Amino acid sequence: MTDQARSREGMSLRRAVLDAGGIEKCGADGDVAFRWQGHPRAFVLVTQGKLTVHFRTKGRGVPWAECRAAVMQDCMPVTAALLSEREITVRARCTGVTSWLELSPHSLVLLVHGDMAFRRALFATHAKRLPTFFARASAKSAVSLDSRLADWLLIHADAGEVIATHGQIAEDLLTAREVVSRRLRSFATKGWITQKRGRIVVDTPTALTEVK
Secondary structure (H helix, E strand, O other): OOHHHHHHHHHHHHHHHHHOOOEEEEEOOOOEEEEEEEOOOOEEEEEEEEEEEEEEEOOOOOOOEEEEEOOOOEOHHHHHHHHHOOOEEEEEEEEEEEEEEEEOHHHHHHHHHHOHHHHHHHHHHHHHHHHHHHHHHHOOOOOOHHHHHHHHHHHHOEOOEEEOOHHHHHHHHOOOHHHHHHHHHHHHHOOOEEEEOOEEEEOOHHHHHOOO
């Protein structure tokens, strides 16, 4: 496929998403574009820059993996979770100044089922990206445990508090309870959290957001 054909393909995706009610968002280099757990909240199509996405589907023993989405590419694990109605834990960071479109899950389903041109363009981009995607997904994730733990706390916080044991957190992050305990003590020493029996108070959520 020529560069011109790829450009037309990407623009057709962008136009279809905008016509279906897509909302444009943007972020600076290093910003967290989105952080979700459970059913994804939106279909994501990058229009400028790049998103680096770390994700994990629900299930015991399922490792974290990485996906990257560049201009006119969607976040494939999010799209797959939306179309299969699967739960996913996902965090995306901006690489450089980045813009993207978010489209509601319901609108995505309508597009996939009702717009053949959109469906063809979407799955054609997937077919070209899959070899690289599987190679990266099968490699060990580069995301740090501190970053994963910080994301976990932010995702699970309700009114600034997380109700969970160190063992429960460790099980979800696929690590040892002792490792989680050490990292939480470090977070507490820095003033980011306060640990209490059976619960963790998130004192400085902005600091947790910036953990890399």
